[in-house]
Amino acid sequence: METVTTDREACWLTTESSKPRTEKLLLSLVGDAPMFATIRRLCQNHAAKFFVETAITDRDTGKSNVIIGTWTSLGKESTPNLGSEGYTIFSEEGRLWIVAEEERGLLYGFYHFLKEIQLGTPLLEISAQEKPANVFRMINHWDNMDGSVERGYAGRSLFFEGGSFTKDEDCMRSYAELLSSVGINALTINNVNVHEQESALITNRWLPEVAWLAKLFQEYGLTLFLSINYASPITIGGLDTADPLETSVADWWERQVERIYGSIPSFGGFVVKADSEHRPGPFSYGRTHADGANMLAKALKPYGGHLFWRCFVYDCLQDWRDRSTDRARAAYDHFAPLDGAFADNVILQIKSGPMDFQVREAVSPLIGALKQTKHVIELQITQEYTGQQIDVCYLPPQWKEILDFDTHANGKDTTVADLVSGRANGGFGQGMTAVVNTGRDENWTGHSFAQANLYGYGQLAWNPKRCLHAIAEEWADRTYPYLPKNVRKTIVSIQECSWIVYESYTSPLGIGWMVNPGHHYGPNVNGYEFSPWGTYHFSDRNGLGVDRTRKGSNYVSQYAEPVGSRYENLQTCPDELLLFFHHVPYTHVLTSGKTVIQHIYDSHFDGVEQVKAFIAAWESHKQELPEALYQHVRVKFDAQLANAVEWRDQVNTYYYRMSGIEDKHGRTIYR
Template identity: 40%
Template sequence: MTCNKYILLLIVLFSSLTYAQSLDGYDLWLGYSKVEDVLLAQEYSNATKSIYFPEESEMLIVTKKELKRGLENLLGQSPDISNLQGSGTTLLISKKDDLPQTVLEVLDQNLEQVGKEGFVLKEILSDGKEMLVLSANNDQGILYGVFRLLSLMQQGETLGRLDIIDAPKIDLRVLNHWDNLDRTVERGYAGFSLWNWQKLPEYIDPRYIDYARANASIGINGTAVSNVNANSLILTPMYLEKVKALADTFRPYGIKVYLTARFSSPIEIGGLETADPLDANVQEWWRKKTDQIYALIPDFGGYLVKANSEGQPGPQNYGRTHVDGANMMAKVLEPHGGIVMWRAFVYSEHDKNDRAKQAYSEFVPFDGKFMDNVLVQSKNGAIDFQPREPFHPMFGAMPQTNLMMEFQITKEYLGFSTHLVYLPKLFEEVLDADTFQKGKGSTVAKVVDGTLHGTKLTGIAGVANTGTDLNWTGHTFAQADWYGFGRLAWNPYLGAEKIADEWIKATYSRNPKFVEPIKKMMLGSREAVVNYMNPLGLHHIFDTGHHYGPGPWVSELSRPEWNPTYYHKADENGIGFDRTSTGSDATAQYAPELAKIFNDPKTTPEELLLWFHHLPWDYKLKNGLTLWNGMALKYQEGVDQVKEMIETWEKSKPYVSKEQFEEIQMSLNIQLKEAKWWRDACLLYFQTFSKQELPQGVEKPTKTLEYFKSLKFPFAPGRRPQWD
């Protein structure tokens, strides 16, 4: 009987282990896998042998819980954490006001540098003994500092001689959830919305807490929980009670809640006949509604607004301007310390001008007119989150306006959650771009973090890629995009390579034989997708509606700028959109130094060539190839790069679990299949204009153009709701 019980126990334990492995991915980068290096483990044990940590607030309580959890997993032992300081303390965690005088004398100047959210993590000599000190000016700094300490340990960094003085360079670091109240997610590829509105406010899913932990670990301090294509119901009392429950859950992790405000709400839920921002009754309605929200959620962040864009209502419906609408909302938020994030993603079917020019034309004349608590939120490029775009010219043209960057973490145009595409490379490229607004070195990052113009309020937003899938993002490597966004939001000057290194070690393995090749694979993955989708500056040639797969032939949609043919303009004479002074003159929206470069195809970077120029098929590229041959070989190069990614992943098998390996292996095989689809469909279509054979080295398509045109995807995920 005892033997049978023992066998049963082994079976149960084995089953639990197998099940736990199948759950790989839920813990994101917070798995805190045990440190196997004996010397490092000993160093970490010594450094955390006796920890002083006061519990004074809800935020410090959850921070202490995270520290305990992390150290137990990393070291396999429960840490000694006390709220009493002693001579044997090896790790001192304390706000500035509670530091011993001898320690304060060492750290005082450092703490003056880190502001309200930063921290100091430093090894000092106290009473003749080495001690690690983590200090900040408030609880939120302690929260971020603890996560950073655990991150360093996950990466296998030594703690000796630590001297980190760090603070976020951007004020608002926000996730934008395009989640609808029916739990569908627009442009969501990882299941349904995390927010179960039906069960809220009484039922708090533990996943909400894990979501908050993950965001706090990378410094994200805000979340807009509803779609920018907004539903007025989110502002009704029933839903505000539900939002309050989320806000209460997120607050201990330093995360404020923001709401998307549908501009026509005074009509739809307020009973008014107008939503004119200059109407006194409308202004009063928004004031009362805002007061009502703050009565429930005292730290409510403010409103995110999409207005007069893609059919959404806005101030222009009443002959008013974006300034009128944004400032009306800013005034009712100002007494509460709230802010308005007013999206600049606007284009009109009535404007015959180049779509790439329209946001600049609408907003730049209002530079300096927006209130101080308004952030104009602009996408990173002038079209729409393409695999590659030049930076939005607004970032080089509104020095007196708080400009907020909007990146898309979800992969609407980059293969959904199937393709492995490391987005921090895209983010880095945009942030490092030079606007030349105040001469050379005037990077987009300096505009966004406020250092170029002394901006008072700064922000950065990322369209979230989370959902109810077990691994949160539908593809484990897509977690790196969420992670990377947070790290770059904290510090826009961090390198994508460093971020990849951190994420790999925290998520998979610290073994350099795994880390180095996987990091190389990640860093090259974005260029691969550009090559097999939109090489040489091609853009927006995706199939209609769902944006799944190629559709360069689509030309019959009701609005011209919704058709891919609008963007590539392929004909027998060549391909590309002429945005130079002889075309739409979009180049004039950039600084003169850049306009000069972009106006000449010889000086335009070839990765943006067809964005700015319509060129003949026999145009000679810098490598001597004709445009047709060079473009075809770029498509093939993208396919070959995916093949290399598959080979790299095959070699990783010894370092990951069976479930981890198979998940990525299957996704990469889908990615290869779809990369070939992109190559074949696009080249067959463009070949009808070039009338040229495919060059040597490009695989011949096995399907016809008619076959590719016939493909339909009525149930592709992430489609926009029909009511929009």
Template identity: 40%
Template sequence: MRILPYLALIGLAFAEDGLSGWLRYAPLPSSVSWPYIPHNIVVLNTTKTSPVYTAGQELQRGIQSILGQDCYVSSDSTHESIIVGTLDAYVNAYGNLSQTVDLKEDGFWLSTEGNTVQILGQNERGTLYGAFEYLSMLAQGNFSSVAYASNPDAPIRWVNQWDNLDGSIERGFGGASIFFANGSIVDDLTRVAEYARLLASVGINAIVVNNVNANSTILTPDNINGLGRIADTMRPYGVQIGLSLYFASPTQGVKGQANLTTFDPLDSEVVTWWTNVTSQIYDAIPDMAGYLVKANSEGQPGPITYNRTLAEGANLFAKAVQPYGGIVMFRAFVYNQLNESDWKADRANAAVDFFKPLDGEFDDNVVVQIKYGPIDFQVREPASPLFANLRKTSMAVELQVSQEYLGQQTHLVYLPPLWETVLGFDMRVDNETSLVRNILAGRTFERSLGGYAAVVNVGTNQTWLGSHLSMANFYAYGKLAWDPTQDTTKIHEDWTRLTFGLDQNVIDTITQMAVESWPAYENYSGNLGIQTLTDILYTHFGPNPQSQDNNGWGQWTRADHDTIGMDRTVSNGTGFSGTYPPQIAAMYENISTTPDDLLLWFHHVPYTQRLKSGKTVIQHFYDAHYAGAETAQTFAARWQSLRGKIDDQRFDEQLYRLKYQAGHSIIWRDAIVDFYHNISGIADDHNRVGNHPWRIEAEDMDLNGYKIYTVNPFETASKHHAVITSSNSTVGSISTTLSFPPGKYNIGVNFYDLYGGKSRFEIRVGNVTVGMWKGDSEDYLGHTPSIYLDGHSARRITFGNVDVREGDLLEIVGMPDGIEPAPVDYVVFLPEGVLD
């Protein structure tokens, strides 16, 4: 069977909107030469729902697109063929391979030696993984002669969607759900199939399609049938689906299911209820991967409601899925709100406190899913000590591709280097090498299950995640789940080739930006282990350091006028350091051996505490925040240097985000340094904090139709104030006479872009309109919006190379809209090379 002619596929394969992700299969440039590639693809299973059949179709599509060469799928072997199938099917058809091949579940054998290509999987899914590996080589212009086996490091390689049945996505920055709308499963599953293709291409073998904060109505007969349609759509790609459960579902009056008065996991009627529901699900989805359960956390019901243990709750579901080969992923994200006045109270202790006593009580098909750090997806945390405390229980690490606390996909933050700090951490269990990645794979404690789960907020946006560059995190997650020893810089280089082409300058530039992005974000958001100083009570997006403290959520900094940091020592603090094996506990207990990048995580110190660098804590805060923002200023310029080498749509869409990040990094920087300067009273050695000679505060200008507004939190406005129009129907203006020396300036305007209105602005210098814009980022950015003037809604827009003469009149006209009163914070005039 032949596929469509090559030219007919051009528009499908190369629509540069991000939908194809790293599977663009772009034609190789004419400068690349390649050896003979067989035209004949022999598929050893022609059942259309088989991943082997899918592999043949994918190879045909990819080779035709990459090389411009016709390919044919057949069941007839020739001397020169690409042979695709399971190892067993190959042996049955052709006899044993000339060499011994050791394949684990989902593994594959790839040989390009000679004129025959062998792509052989341990199972059908492994065959498809091998096909994608081969196509990745071709798409990167790699025609090496290879013969190797590749096996996944761990059997569990899942993603967790946080999709809700109404079509929204919790922490969703890439559009609405591709699975759900209006309480049920969508009719058109085209995007679901495209998503399954992306997942399979990086070795992901299962997906939980609904939010961990689950809704019991997912269990209605109609929705179970809809889930069956999703499973049918993803099955040809070897992706199994799993389901998040609401623990109290038996009492919720689920349509089509019995209604009970209890959800006690040891009640026989509850056991029967879940057994029957599970049977219905497996009738619709015979290969369902299993369940994901969040219980007794953040208001979710669970077994503790009935004084049952978490293990008893997990085992309820484990027994229900065990006859079908299913597993239960049980989240360790369980904690209580705490009293901050208790010096020894510590949310970081919760996972070990709740789960260590239950080690050995979980059924064998239960996997405890543990966030990489003890708190909640922060910019830096120590590896969760729970990894070292469950010797008789299978474990998976929970990572987050969704940048919930880390810029929400409007900031470039390449996450794998952060994940590496956990996966490569040595827990020193029994004083022996005990890398977290080996614990997850089951090698350390001899467990047969274990692996990886990642929260991935894929949505209907054509970029999938809302940002083209954030897709590197998705790609790299799959690669690291397959082999956590891979070099994360090389992973990014491969992703860049596949996504943006083979130009070495493009590869080097984008990868270098990515490598610098996490350290930069850590620097301007929160460092020394203090966590990400975002608003934990509202959107988790912009700066609000004071929101960390004075509440029961336990993400405390314990900052006062003299000191900062959590004392987590055994000797004087919460005892958290003692939950690690002895060698690690001793390292963290002692301030002299605690790494500086986790100092404030483990120790409560004066702002004047000296770091190993010789700087004080407070001076490091100042310097790091300025350095991080300075790095972020370079991203847009470096991206612009690639103009013409990247298609216009993706180039412009990503440039918008990088310019946004440049401005927002300064908002972050100023908010954090101003806050700690205010609370500590300690000056910056370099006299930068609070000193901005190129700024003109809006409240200091002549106001016409505007009034001064005190911003809260105070640190999210320069000099603590902004201006807003007198009413939401009043057009206002602010103006002043400029006293800067004549010359060319880059002009930045800091304003607030609220959700619920799209104010319009115009800036004039010397009666010449420099620019016009709208507060409409909700149309272009997916981050959680704000209805307030704060660190989330604060933005900067810039206009470059503007002629300015001394005595020119500066005027900004603001036209409010909806709830948005055209707010302005300040204007900055920067000579070339000067950073605000």
């Protein structure tokens, strides 16, 4: 078995100090919170290196300059209610206080302190009053027990290899630190596509290993969940059905859940992908998704467990037969009618867009349509459709656009962020989850710059209103403190425009899907055009795009008004989503004033030039960069450029041939 490398390359948490501080750190941990063991370790591993000397005591000797404790243990009067994860940092009588209601708040308070220490803030100027916007700030691993990672671009699984657990404690602790340092508080460790091997994770064969991991993660405020196979009663239980209304099935699940909680009292619950892409589900028995989910939720309920039930449900074997078979409609069509029918510990997990993590999609209309059902939004940090951690594609700007989107679900100013956090719907929004981008690569994420996507996800899940630029700068300052300021500035500016650059050389105007089937990297204009996945662009000699208007699939009607009408109307539909909603001629004029065909040519030529500009900027700093970092990024950039050129040539050539219209700037289109 391959060994897991624990000697990790720098990331935001582990970089050395470039400007050591002149103070001593005399830290008092007051009280008996079990979390203090974690904080002590974090202090020794990460904070101590910034100070000339560090000492930790377990009571306030009066000499300490930083004191950590709950309001109760410190005998202090509590400030405004910041909940179990919130914290306050303030200075009083020449000392710094990190205080919270509960111990998880202390952990996050300590991370905040650590961040400020890294950034060079004077000790007594550190001040904060924080509480997370979202209950769940979760990540989903798509890891398999053979060590492979579905849609993983950062090496093999951190958890599994060769059909077993890697069980590398140092690596697991580093990883738990990485996640909790950005406020992530829950995770699944195995793929939503649960194959035979992983079905056994809930059996006694593997429960001790799962329990070991769950306990370790719990020390960092992370709750462990498992993805389960809906058909487990058959595949591992020896029953001949998984019908949710069969008593034998419900009893079987109750027994499994009882056993799991017997070994893992902190267990979070299950994540289920059912009736989707060949996975089993309640449809096989003529039952609804509410029937399926509620049966499992009932088993989890006595232990406080949650059931995350994914809404990524569509028929992947049908073609576009009529308007009802538009794949974009599927999640809403399946789940909106079931609003209110789910148990209160079921949380529906809704992909951010109605299709599947494309570089640009409309926001899922199911978010806002659920008024009486708990739900989270699901994002994709792993760059399946966005460059696979070869191309730079910094995703927080995409997520921020989604979170700021006004659904009008309860009238104007009902943003996605307000819905998923529960602020706009009386707590039915339960937060955010995302398919993560980490693996066993030394830098965790394949491309070092891709670390920023995990960082940004954590920041936005904690506070969706945080300034994007501040997040990007903070990540760069913490990750590359040894680089001159101007180099960090270059990195930040590359990151900040990278999503739009990626969009410009790939599929145009929201049309999506022109990727190679299967692995999803690189262009293949018709790769998905003639297969039954529901992913079409309908290009012909007259025009292109998907008609989702009232005359087409009527998908627009799933939105609250006036959102639906804005998309319906060619004049008000935003350019970047035009082909997601409309089938138009090549000569259609965008609000930008360009024709669609000219936009396609221009954006593809520009996209390649932008990647060349990234490379030129990187080269201009060659002397200031350590050789390893210079090479690492340069190699990726070269691959990105080759990819961008291929996209440009295939897409432009294809549309030149389809439309017969010349580029008005007379550039050479590969024919």
